[in-house]
Amino acid sequence: MFGICCNRESDVVHMTYQALYALQHRGQESCGIAVNNDGVIKHYSDVGLVPDVFNARVLGELGTGDMAVGHTRSAVKGELSRQDSQPLYLRHVKGPMALCHNGSIVNARALREAMELKGTVFHTSTDSEVIAYAITHARLRTPSIEAAVVEAMGQLEGAYSLVIMSPRKLIAARDPSGFRPLCIGQLSDGSFIFASESCALDTLGARYLRDVEPGEVVIASPGDGLRSITTHCGTQKLGLCAFEFVYIARPDSVVDGASVHIARQNAGRFLAQDSPVEADVVIGAPDSGLDAALGFSKESGIPYGVGFIKNRYIGRTFIQPDQNQREASVRLKLNALAATVSGKRVVLIDDSIVRGTTISVVVDLLRQAGATEVHVRVAAPPFRYPCYFGVDVDSRESLIANSYTTEEINNIIGADSLAYLSIEAVKKIAPTRSRAFCVGCFTGQYPVPTPQVLPKSRFETGISAQQKEE
Ligand code: SF4
Known part of the structure; x- marks a missing residue:
């Protein structure tokens, strides 16, 4: 998610395009850009990766x-669809609006039904559209778009980082718990930037100013x-x-003032x-186990080695749902380096285990490459509970840690030993960040109330923890 506000007409489309490349890891299903030229908003979005959706034309x-x-x-x-791609563009009597959302609203179903009963017609299956209508409805009662955003936030429960563009303003907002990151940067010409991660600022040569605070609404407008x-x-x-620190964010990003790279090393x-x-x-x-492996090596004194070569040309489109094919796709993506592991007792660091599919194949690859022992250390606690805030942690039944003990999982994946990061330790991996983390999918204790029923696909927008196992 990205937004830029310049003091003059600029090539903001190409800058946004470059930033989306930097943020591609946060979402691969669809992408889009909306541009504002003197109050007129043009937009384009579609299913696919950034280079698939955008060309020179x-x-x-x-x-x-x-x-x-x-x-x-x-x-x-759910299904991929162009209409669910973002930015969401709305024409409204108070002016057009383009909205980008990261997260998941837990009361989306109730809000949507209440709006539908009042005659609102929805065009997408996303909770982002619920947020957009909450804002446009509030706009009829408020003097400004930012006042409408503040009023709408009073109705929303759950995770939302937002970047909203009106004809004259660029607005960033973050839910009061601050589930998803959102930072502020500035170019040398004074232009302001909002981005999900600071790596997008680096790509444009922008300076990181600070993060949007949980519950804060920040307004930028050209010339102000x-x-x-x-x-x-x-x-x-x-x-x-x-x-975010364990898997989602890029290691070169700074989230809420803490380096993701350092946090992952601390986990190790x-x-x-x-x-x-x-x-x-x-x-x-x-890729996300590499930093933690470095941290483990530094702390233990055991040498660090490059154990795998990753094929970077396997897209998500290759992925097949069948279990055998899924295992084959892991072998296509990763190959163990015998030069590193042959005849060695190996410590393998992975960022997390969800269903256990990938790690079983990875352990097998290491044994085939000649590893004499494989000890798995996981840089996150076991996933046992669902996420309601924008990460698909899978259903409880599919979570291997929900059905088996650590010892049983060790036997299933064929390792010589297995250990996870403790809940206490994960809370301490980013010491420069004094605020509490959500650790709900590890503990079942969430910072805010969760819905009685699991969110269904039509309301979900977020990151998949299963991606790493596909
Ligand atoms: S439940 Fe887990 S995945 Fe979801 S927001 Fe909390 S820590 Fe993140």
């Missing part, structure tokens, strides 16, 4: 402007500085998603302290 047709927003979407379940509304700040228990250090093992080499499962 499409970017040229979007033209130039003084503001733009962009989005990469991960629809965790930033304004902040803090009405909702401090109204809810804080809970940045711990899984804690694993080495709490679950030491005698071994010859430490390797990481690409």
